[in-house]
Amino acid sequence: MEHEDPRTRILDAAEELFYGQGIQAVGMDAVRAASGMTMRRLYQHFPSKNDLVEAYLLRRDGRWRASLAGHVSRAGGPPREQLLAVYDWLGLWFAEPGFRGCAFVNSFGELGATTPVVAAAARHHKEEFGGYVAGLVEAAGAPPATAVHLTLLAEGAITTAAVHGDPTAAADAREAARLLLDAALAG
Amino acid sequence: MEHEDPRTRILDAAEELFYGQGIQAVGMDAVRAASGMTMRRLYQHFPSKNDLVEAYLLRRDGRWRASLAGHVSRAGGPPREQLLAVYDWLGLWFAEPGFRGCAFVNSFGELGATTPVVAAAARHHKEEFGGYVAGLVEAAGAPPATAVHLTLLAEGAITTAAVHGDPTAAADAREAARLLLDAALAG
């Protein structure tokens, strides 16, 4: 496990620390220690902490959305069922140990006002997620407004689960989404 | 305007800076300068930055909920209309200059993992808001599950409006809330 790509080892350590404690609360020396690197090698791969933060957010965005899409497509069934599977996946995520909300919302609140690349990463992540939901909603034959509604529910569930430390927000959001979706499909 | 209570002047400066830039991004010297105080007087009123952060969150919670409740009660009408007025108030808030999302979610993401008092303040704020919505929902004669759904929509709208910098999330959430509420009242 220790012979992996150095970049991967660094990003693994950075992700766990940044996500779990906040970006500003984690020093570069903590990343170095957790990744088993020397300072020189760490700065060879990421010339500044900003570069590391950007890479952390970029990789997390790709993995997060790929994991969601994988779960939904494996769930199969008609588009309506796939949409509801989004909330099932959220429930699994919320129940993971160390879950602490959306990494992009957290970093946006912490650094969005001072670090434009962080604000852009958060915006991009949310746009991509909204677009993904919109695709499923369109496939289900519901109007675009429904996609926005379902996205708001997911967003609210993430925040609520994080602050309350309670994964049941996923099931609540799923139920509300089902009601909205069925109403939109019946109309 | 400069003869106000020193505590108020400090908290006003701290709130603007902490909310606008993030807590860790603002040094005590910036709070001192913005409040027109000397270091000695600043530390006389708040013996540590933690105390100031706690007071900032506490005051903001009270004011935020009072402003919301004031708007809703001034809106009057049946409980259903009052519930929808919650989202109108959100829309006004989102459109304020300098709006940057929920102060409690932001501080939770930044310090929740390392500063228990911040995590507790965020939890308390969200619990109070959820309880307030639940009271309106009960008055409207809808089941408690509807209150959770409407709270998730509001939460999602706040985050979405912040990250996208777009106040229309309030109207979207209002529309979804109306659909859920009418369905719950019809059933």
Place this chain on the structure above:
DNA sequence: CACCGGCGAGAACGATCGTTCTCACTTTCG
């Protein structure tokens, strides 16, 4: 007048952080 407690202004202090540098050692290649 002489003394004293408190104030404003800002320097000072110790800690921490991001980043770079030192230095001894190893490896590589002619």
Place this chain on the structure above:
DNA sequence: CGAAAGTGAGAACGATCGTTCTCGCCGGTG
């Protein structure tokens, strides 16, 4: 073998932060 280049380990550097201290000044009291 011997010079050149790169590495690991960690010290060093400069900046910043939270917090405290110094110092000169002022107003009130005996």
